Each structure stands twice: as structure tokens, then as C-alpha cells.
Amino acid sequence: MVDEAIKYWIESSQDDFDTAKKLFELKKYNHALFFLHLALEKIIKSVYLANKNEAPPLIHDLVILAEKAEINVSSLEKEELVEISTFNIAARYDDYKLKFYKKATKDYANLWINKGEKLFNKIKKLL
Secondary structure, eight states, X not given: OHHHHHHHHHHHHHHHHHHHHXXXXXXXXXXXXXXXXXXXXXXXXXXXXXXHSSOOOSOOOHHHHHHHTTOOOOHHHHHHHHXXXXXXXXXXXXXXXXXXXXXXXXXXXXXXXXXHHHHHHHHHTTO
């Protein structure tokens, strides 16, 4: 049962990461960043499940999730996870959407998709 759940989280995270890249190509930068966050959240939750043998917490903060999953991240990677965590809030709530939409330029999205891909690959290797 746990192995099936881990497999689900991994496959779902990969699908979300692929979606992020496709949305970037379609110039939907704010949506691409939202899916980047989802991909990282799910891959971290797969590590949590593998390490703890229990369902991951129902939270979206990537730093807290990584800590709870016992994933070692550098201070730079922690800062990156902090920034990527904002993509979840900014893309969901109307108060933040317009501001985030303006922030999510092609260059900004490209930078963060690349940083996110490095984090994603590092975390995926833990499985």
C-alpha cells in the first residue's frame, strides 16, 4: 500500500513538472510556476512517505515539508524553497494574483523553473 502511494506521488509530481514546462512554453508563466510548486510539493511528500511510512502532512510550505521529510537542504536551497512556496499562494488567492502575474515574466519563470528542476532532481534521487 505504501509503495503504491509513493509511486502515485512520484508519477503525479513528474506529471506536474512536465505540465509546468509545457505551460512555460505556452507563455503561461504564472501557471507554470504554480505547477512547479505542485511538483516539488509532491516529490517531497513522496520522500516523506518513504522515510516515515505515514501520510505526509496536509501543508504546502516546501521548507517545512522538507524538514519533516528529513531532507537535507543547503541554506541556498532553503531560500529557493521559500521563494517557490510563494508560487502556491500567489497563484491561488485573488489578492496576490495580479501582483504575481506581473512578477512572473519569462525571465523570472525561466530562472525558477531551472532552479526548481535542480531541486526536483536532487530530491527525486533520495527515493
